[in-house]
Amino acid sequence: MNGKMSADELLMIVAIASYIFGALALLVYFFSREEWLKNLGAPLAIVGCVAQFAQLFVRWDLTGVWPLLNLYGSLSLFAAMSVAIFIGFAWRYKLWFAGGFVLALAAIFLAYGVTWNEGTMPPVPSLQSYWAKVHVPIVVSSYAAFLVAFVFSCIYLVKYYAERKIALSPRTGVAVSSSVAAMAPPAAMMQRVAAIDETPALAAAAEAGNPLAIWLQSLPSLAQLDVVVYRAVAIGLPLISLGIITGAAWAKEAWGAYWQWDPKETAALCTWIVYLAYMHLHTRNAWRGLRTNWLSFLGFFLVIFTYLGVNIWISGLHSYKV
Amino acid sequence: MATIRAYYDDTIRTFGNVLFAVSLLGVWGVLTLIGVIVDQGKSPSVYLASYPAPIARAIVRLGFDNIYHSPAYIAIIGLILISLTVCTFKRVIPARLPPLRPVKIDKIPLNGSIAVRGSESDVRERVETFFRKRGWAIRKREFGGVEWSFADKHNWARRGVLIAHLGFVIIAAGTTLYWARGFSGEAPVVTGQTIEIPQTGTLIHLNDFKYRITPILTKAGMVYQPTDYVSHVTVTPKDGTPRNMTVRVNHPIDVGGTLYYQASYGFAMTFRVAHNGVTIPALSQTVLQEGESLDLPGGSSSLIYDRFVPTVDKRTGEPAADPRVNDPAVIVTVAQSGISEGSAMVPLGKTVDIGQGWTITPQRYTLYSGFQYRYDPGIPLVGIGSVVLLVGLIVSFYFLPARLYVRVDPAPAGCTVGIAATTVKGYDIYAGAFAELLRDLQTAMEPPGPQPHPRTAEAYQA
Numbered sequence: 001m002n003g004k005m006s007a008d009e010l011l012m013i014v015a016i017a018s019y020i021f022g023a024l025a026l027l028v029y030f031f032s033r034e035e036w037l038k039n040l041g042a043p044l045a046i047v048g049c050v051a052q053f054a055q056l057f058v059r060w061d062l063t064g065v066w067p068l069l070n071l072y073g074s075l076s077l078f079a080a081m082s083v084a085i086f087i088g089f090a091w092r093y094k095l096w097f098a099g100g101f102v103l104a105l106a107a108i109f110l111a112y113g114v115t116w117n118e119g120t121m122p123p124v125p126s127l128q129s130y131w132a133k134v135h136v137p138i139v140v141s142s143y144a145a146f147l148v149a150f151v152f153s154c155i156y157l158v159k160y161y162a163e164r165k166i167a168l169s170p171r172t173g174v175a176v177s178s179s180v181a182a183m184a185p186p187a188a189m190m191q192r193v194a195a196i197d198e199t200p201a202l203a204a205a206a207e208a209g210n211p212l213a214i215w216l217q218s219l220p221s222l223a224q225l226d227v228v229v230y231r232a233v234a235i236g237l238p239l240i241s242l243g244i245i246t247g248a249a250w251a252k253e254a255w256g257a258y259w260q261w262d263p264k265e266t267a268a269l270c271t272w273i274v275y276l277a278y279m280h281l282h283t284r285n286a287w288r289g290l291r292t293n294w295l296s297f298l299g300f301f302l303v304i305f306t307y308l309g310v311n312i313w314i315s316g317l318h319s320y321k322v
Numbered sequence: 323m324a325t326i327r328a329y330y331d332d333t334i335r336t337f338g339n340v341l342f343a344v345s346l347l348g349v350w351g352v353l354t355l356i357g358v359i360v361d362q363g364k365s366p367s368v369y370l371a372s373y374p375a376p377i378a379r380a381i382v383r384l385g386f387d388n389i390y391h392s393p394a395y396i397a398i399i400g401l402i403l404i405s406l407t408v409c410t411f412k413r414v415i416p417a418r419l420p421p422l423r424p425v426k427i428d429k430i431p432l433n434g435s436i437a438v439r440g441s442e443s444d445v446r447e448r449v450e451t452f453f454r455k456r457g458w459a460i461r462k463r464e465f466g467g468v469e470w471s472f473a474d475k476h477n478w479a480r481r482g483v484l485i486a487h488l489g490f491v492i493i494a495a496g497t498t499l500y501w502a503r504g505f506s507g508e509a510p511v512v513t514g515q516t517i518e519i520p521q522t523g524t525l526i527h528l529n530d531f532k533y534r535i536t537p538i539l540t541k542a543g544m545v546y547q548p549t550d551y552v553s554h555v556t557v558t559p560k561d562g563t564p565r566n567m568t569v570r571v572n573h574p575i576d577v578g579g580t581l582y583y584q585a586s587y588g589f590a591m592t593f594r595v596a597h598n599g600v601t602i603p604a605l606s607q608t609v610l611q612e613g614e615s616l617d618l619p620g621g622s623s624s625l626i627y628d629r630f631v632p633t634v635d636k637r638t639g640e641p642a643a644d645p646r647v648n649d650p651a652v653i654v655t656v657a658q659s660g661i662s663e664g665s666a667m668v669p670l671g672k673t674v675d676i677g678q679g680w681t682i683t684p685q686r687y688t689l690y691s692g693f694q695y696r697y698d699p700g701i702p703l704v705g706i707g708s709v710v711l712l713v714g715l716i717v718s719f720y721f722l723p724a725r726l727y728v729r730v731d732p733a734p735a736g737c738t739v740g741i742a743a744t745t746v747k748g749y750d751i752y753a754g755a756f757a758e759l760l761r762d763l764q765t766a767m768e769p770p771g772p773q774p775h776p777r778t779a780e781a782y783q784a
């Protein structure tokens with residue numbers, strides 16, 4: 001028993017340590033683009049993620065209680081899924097440069113989750129359902145996808161405003177003025193220019209040796225970043241839809257109605273609406289890019305409110321206290 | 323007439339505008355969030371106690387205390403449904419299912435052209451074979467004497483949006499059906515008693531109710547975790563035969579389409595009530611559930627049974643956290659004309675004087691089980707709508723319908739193949755794949771060597 005307990009704790013320590021060191025390596029890689037840092041950070045991300053899933057499994061095996069029924073287990077899965085989804089993206093689209101932010105957030109959420117570790121508790125009757133095994137992982141995975149979208153939206157916004165700063169800088173000469181014209185409304189035109197050609201000012205500034213411009217050029221184009229965000233939301237939105245639907249099915253079985261306007265389910269509906277709005281705005285050329293990325297950036301705060309804020313500040317059927 | 327027509331056109335234009343739709347979604351989101359933040363269904367005094375007076379008054383006057391059933395909330399969902407319908411017919415169908423038509427290839431951001439040696443018909447044949455092999459469906463049309471080839475990928479998936487929208491409408495229809503024809507209610511039953519469900523005439527007799535509480539020592543102290551609630555009932559549907567059934571949390575029973583759920587439990591009490599030392603039998607036999615009251619005859623006094631305290635802490639004399647019955651008491655309030663005159667905790671079996679010659683003695687407790695029942699004919703529709711909605715989302719997000727416009731024109735040393743690509747999600751999302759497709763086409767068409775369109779080659783080396 002003791003041996004197994006320490007396996008559980010050991011795996012958790014491995015996960016947190018991997019995330020912290022991986023985050024450091026990849027954060028430095030984000031700025032320096034030293035290849036060896038990526039080669040260090042990427043395996044650490046994978047090790048941390050695997051250790052986390054193993055930890056959840058060991059815990060389940062050890063206690064016989066589905067480990068996701070409290071914030072400790074749920075935040076643990078959230079961190080693991082965020083990293084897992086990110087690894088998938090990084091692998092597929094060569095995006096390791098953003099890993100530092102994802103791993104840092106995963107480490108923070110995981111460490112916060114550990115503070116909610118109250119030991120093993122048998123579940124209250126309403127949580128004794130197979131739906132718990134379906135609904136919780138789906139919802140948590142959707143939040144994780146939104147975290148990945150959030151990170152890339154942050155990078156998009158930083159790149160967008162940094163490019164703008166360079167374009168407006170008087171030192172970049174002729175290229176600047178054409179770029180300023182491109183930056184001026186109408187927004188639709190601005191987006192197309194930014195999306196397809198990047199700003200000519202950026203290229204000019206990079207050629208002139210501006211270190212910020214050189215670094216910005218090492219990031220994917222705004223259009224590519226926007227597509228990454230879209231793809232992450234395209235994972236999160238169907239998952240949160242399925243999460244709400246499985247939650248409704250569970251509620252129908254446990255409480256007598258599939259929809260009770262409980263604060264948690266209502267907040268999830270709100271999050272669904274925000275990302276649905278994102279998807280609709282993304283179909284418009286004029287809104288795709290800057291504005292949709294702001295929405296994905298702000299939307300994540302609603303995700304965190306839905307996930308943690310409602311549990312902590314608002315009591316309801318989901319507060320697990322009854 | 324012309325004014326009505328203009329008015330109608332304006333309305334359709336507004337409801338067919340995606341930004342208007344997104345604004346409606348925004349309002350829906352804000353109203354929903356208000357309901358999350360503001361506690362719902364409380365009495366005005368609760369809001370006055372929790373918020374500054376002007377905000378509390380605004381909450382009550384604007385109906386934010388019951389926002390999800392307010393006319394504003396229902397109206398916004400109605401407007402969303404109208405907007406969704408108008409948009410689907412006026413915008414989505416024309417945009418997603420466009421007819422095949424010629425385009426100005428170099429005006430489309432995703433474009434390229436390559437030079438290929440060979441006759442026009444031969445090159446056309448080879449190009450089409452190339453795309454067919456890669457899963458593109460080819461259709462040919464002639465416009466103004468020029469032959470065009472249209473290659474489509476995932477053309478069927480253009481209907482994804484329509485499916486998603488349809489799913490939402492079906493869910494809305496399902497919830498409306500519940501409002502129109504469904505019902506629900508709460509039915510507490512005391513052990514040994516029978517109640518009748520008003521809407522169905524079903525009789526429910528509670529044979530017994532049991533609960534299990536597991537004490538667990540955690541880092542934060544002792545926690546009493548409820549781990550089972552179970553009611554054994556005898557159910558007699560109207561005109562039916564009695565059946566013994568068991569209701570548990572997560573395991574409702576179905577009686578003629580109406581579902582009964584284990585929702586709560588409590589302790590019903592009887593009090594011996596005496597006036598000037600004489601027991602009043604009628605009052606003393608009344609079984610009270612928590613929150614119920616007894617009117618005392620000959621005045622305006624009443625006795626309210628507030629709640630049951632399963633365990634009184636011996637040290638402090640206060641209610642303890644342990645929900646198991648160890649050392650029970652009840653909390654009662656005496657009221658005059660509905661206004662509280664004071665509350666007290668009275669152990670079971672102890673007689674207390676409540677004034678004007680009245681004494682009460684909490685005597686016996688009996689467990690009661692709280693059932694929730696619901697008849698919801700909309701559930702199948704909501705279920706189907708959910709599946710349809712999900713399918714629509716998956717089709718929309720994971721299958722990218724792309725269309726290639728291919729034109730083969732004679733050139734001095736063979737032909738020029740001009741290609742432009744459009745997708746239903748703009749150009750950026752397909753830029754990398756298009757660049758790759760062009761490269762592969764160039765390789766397949768060699769000789770002669772590729773001559774990529776300069777703009778394409780620069781812009782889409784993603």
Ligand code: HEM
Binds near residue numbers: 346405406482
């Ligand atoms: C306010 C009501 C709504 C209106 C007016 C509306 C309208 C639209 C329009 C115009 C498009 C873009 C079509 C195009 O450009 O080809 C679209 C796309 C879409 N809509 Fe809606 N819609 C509404 C609500 C919903 C709802 C409630 C759902 C959820 C089921 C939904 C799911 C989708 C999906 C999945 C797409 C495709 C997005 C993409 O391909 O990226 N819509 N909608």
